[in-house]
Amino acid sequence: MVSSPVDEVVTVVDDADHVIGPESRGEVYRRRLRHRVALVLCWDQRGRLFVHQRTATKLVWPAHHDVFVGGVVAFGEDYAQAAEREAGEELGAQVATPTFLFHHRFDGEYPEWQGVFETVVSGPVRPQVEEVGWHAFLPLDEVVDRMAGWTVVPDRIDPFRRYLAERSG
Template identity: 50%
Template sequence: MSAADEILDVVDADDRVVGQLPRGEVYARGLLHRCVFVLARNPDGALFVHRRTATKLVFPSLYDMFVGGVVGAGEGYDDAALREACEELGVASLPRPTPLFRFLYASADGAQQWWSAVYEVRVDAEVDPQAEEVAWHAFLPEEEVRALLDTWEWVPDGRAAYEELLRHRERPDRP
């Protein structure tokens, strides 16, 4: 089954499931669906940063500071975050990622939107990213990632999630 054939839950403006369709159709019609973003840190606190492969269906060859992806039909955000982190990092076992917050991502032109759950996980194991997903990777200090925000071409939704994370950290009412 190709990525475009994967079945996703279609959701409404309140993130309630209203149907199920193949990913390709969801993207083509700009329907609301669910995604997870997992910020992976090594024991020193450095962030896993990677460049996506040129064959990715969405945002090929761009950089990202998150691992993650779409939430499959009937799958919960928490399970998708763990699955995606293990798959993309090539690690057999990780602790369950810690949920941080959710937000509604909208592309600059407003044509694409998806509910986005942001997580964080500590990676103590050696990573071995999927070759079909990740063309290059490294753990970079967060200060370096911030310095590269305006230099590298980042996936728009990952950059938006990172900017939301920075705002989230500044909120006095956050847990």
């Protein structure tokens, strides 16, 4: 069992998404190492998107709003395994096996390669209190409108825009 999030061993990759090796999450953030992240758009049975505000105790981007659930890919995991694990853990609910959408390279403060997925949630959600301070399922157009006033996790903006563009195209 990992004693704290900074001790979690994650997958470090190069600029082309080739695995370099394992490193602790704390070291990845401290040294700004490129690493893998799984992001999942979670829809309810009525076609509404799960959105949330991260808790103020999160290691990076505390109290920011998010349209994805997800997190770092543990060393030895692939993107799909991480997406399924993260969606189930963060939502505390039954989710359909996430469907892969695309890979996205993020070159911001904490560089990442992202595997972007979507899934459908069945039944009520019980989000992890350590991860989620507020949550709701909202219609997509309302999410887009609200994002203009939210402080959104920076690495989520471009993949969400790409999702919207590919969805409408």
